[in-house]
Amino acid sequence: MQRPTEFVREQVTAVRESVATAAQTAAAGASTGASTVASSVPAVGSQVGEFIRTQRSAAQVSLRELARAAGVSNPYLSQVERGLRKPSAEILAQIARGLKISAETLYEQAGILDRRSGTAGTVAAIRADEALSERHKAVLLELYETYAREHAAQAAREQGTTPHPTPESQEETA
Amino acid sequence: MQRPTEFVREQVTAVRESVATAAQTAAAGASTGASTVASSVPAVGSQVGEFIRTQRSAAQVSLRELARAAGVSNPYLSQVERGLRKPSAEILAQIARGLKISAETLYEQAGILDRRSGTAGTVAAIRADEALSERHKAVLLELYETYAREHAAQAAREQGTTPHPTPESQEETA
DNA sequence: CGCTACTGCTTGCAACAGCTAGCACTTGGG
DNA sequence: CCCAAGTGCTAGCTGTTGCAAGCAGTAGCG
Numbered sequence: 001m002q003r004p005t006e007f008v009r010e011q012v013t014a015v016r017e018s019v020a021t022a023a024q025t026a027a028a029g030a031s032t033g034a035s036t037v038a039s040s041v042p043a044v045g046s047q048v049g050e051f052i053r054t055q056r057s058a059a060q061v062s063l064r065e066l067a068r069a070a071g072v073s074n075p076y077l078s079q080v081e082r083g084l085r086k087p088s089a090e091i092l093a094q095i096a097r098g099l100k101i102s103a104e105t106l107y108e109q110a111g112i113l114d115r116r117s118g119t120a121g122t123v124a125a126i127r128a129d130e131a132l133s134e135r136h137k138a139v140l141l142e143l144y145e146t147y148a149r150e151h152a153a154q155a156a157r158e159q160g161t162t163p164h165p166t167p168e169s170q171e172e173t174a
Numbered sequence: 175m176q177r178p179t180e181f182v183r184e185q186v187t188a189v190r191e192s193v194a195t196a197a198q199t200a201a202a203g204a205s206t207g208a209s210t211v212a213s214s215v216p217a218v219g220s221q222v223g224e225f226i227r228t229q230r231s232a233a234q235v236s237l238r239e240l241a242r243a244a245g246v247s248n249p250y251l252s253q254v255e256r257g258l259r260k261p262s263a264e265i266l267a268q269i270a271r272g273l274k275i276s277a278e279t280l281y282e283q284a285g286i287l288d289r290r291s292g293t294a295g296t297v298a299a300i301r302a303d304e305a306l307s308e309r310h311k312a313v314l315l316e317l318y319e320t321y322a323r324e325h326a327a328q329a330a331r332e333q334g335t336t337p338h339p340t341p342e343s344q345e346e347t348a
Numbered sequence: 349c350g351c352t353a354c355t356g357c358t359t360g361c362a363a364c365a366g367c368t369a370g371c372a373c374t375t376g377g378g
Numbered sequence: 379c380c381c382a383a384g385t386g387c388t389a390g391c392t393g394t395t396g397c398a399a400g401c402a403g404t405a406g407c408g
Contacts, residue, residue, distance in 0.1 A: 062354080062355065063355075063356060064355075064356080072397090073398075074355095074357090075356085075358080075397075075399095076395080076397065078356060078357060078358095079395095079396090080396095085394085085395065085396075086395080087396085088263070089263045089281075089286040090286075103287075104287070104298070107286075112263040112264075112267075112281075112286075113277075113278070113298075114298075122296075122303045122305075122306075125299040125300075126296055126299075129322075131296075131321075131322040131325055132318075132322060132325055133321070133325055136321040136324075136325070139321075140314065140317060140318060143313075143317065144300075144314060147307070148306060150307075151306055151307055154307075236384080238384080238386080246366075246367090247367050247368075248386075249368085249388080249389095250366050252387060253366090253387085259366080260365080261366085262365070
């Protein structure tokens with residue numbers, strides 16, 4: 001029962017990494033694209049289109065194949081990719097399904113959903129989450145901070161600051 | 175810095191509780207509403223309208239006042255509340271701002287966003303947190319949802335899944 | 349060469365979202 | 379009583395979304 005969940009999450013997080021990459025590329029191209037497109041299409045709208053095309057190219061899927069998989073018309077998908085139309089959330093969800101990525105990813109690209117960021121946001125979210133008991137919050141926060149520390153230490157080690165491979169490899173196993 | 179964040183989340187979670195109440199009411203009325211409305215408006219769509227009206231009534235705000243606060247036309251808001259129109263994510267975000275609740279809440283009511291066990295904000299925050307590796311994110315998310323499920327199960331038990339009148343009256347007092 | 353299958357895109361249209369102008373009703377004050 | 383201010387809603391309009399029909403180009407095969 002946990003495998004599909006893990007698989008899905010693995011997919012989502014893998015996509016997120018490509019999002020970060022594509023976002024940097026899009027940030028460079030967004031200013032160019034905005035002047036090309038028109039004021040009727042906001043810059044955020046053209047971002048989701050480019051993102052969709054990027055994902056589709058990465059998956060080596062034709063526009064028609066994705067359109068069929070997503071259940072939308074291929075001309076419309078073409079227009080969306082080129083930033084000529086602004087798709088509804090429903091269409092975005094369909095496209096996400098066709099791309100086998102989460103709808104939230106496309107929502108964020110489209111500016112529908114805010115992308116939360118940062119450590120403070122995570123801590124605050126866990127603390128305020130009433131779907132959790134106080135004990136569970138404490139456990140999650142402790143684990144979170146352990147992981148965050150690890151991540152920071154690993155990043156520092158990769159930069160070649162101070163290597164401590166043995167204790168960390170044990171905790172990774174556990 | 176954390177107070178406004180906590181305040182916002184407190185608002186969101188308070189609304190969530192009224193969501194659960196309104197959802198039960200809507201579940202009874204939804205079958206009636208579905209036959210009245212039309213197949214062009216899905217049951218989920220009429221749910222967000224009722225939810226909006228419920229929130230508005232709770233806030234003792236007139237339709238016109240909310241429409242003005244939200245920056246949408248009052249006839250349209252009226253149609254949305256009655257399930258005659260299906261608002262876009264953009265309009266939902268505006269209405270949410272007028273109601274001083276999170277847009278995600280309305281997205282979920284509208285069926286745009288999947289309702290995760292727990293607060294959508296927590297999940298999103300963990301996912302977006304770059305202080306975490308992808309593997310750690312997955313672990314945290316899984317643990318989070320396990321805890322949230324436990325919490326929900328406990329809440330269901332406290333609501334008297336098995337009738338114990340004496341403990342219920344005590345818990346209602348508490 | 350012609351044909352088929354594929355590619356992405358153009359064009360025109362229907363349906364819908366969201367608006368404005370205005371209506372009918374209610375309430376309170378003079 | 380009338381009037382003003384408020385309430386939620388109706389009807390008609392405009393602009394946009396998403397589609398179907400079709401086009402132009404490309405590649406591969408006989």
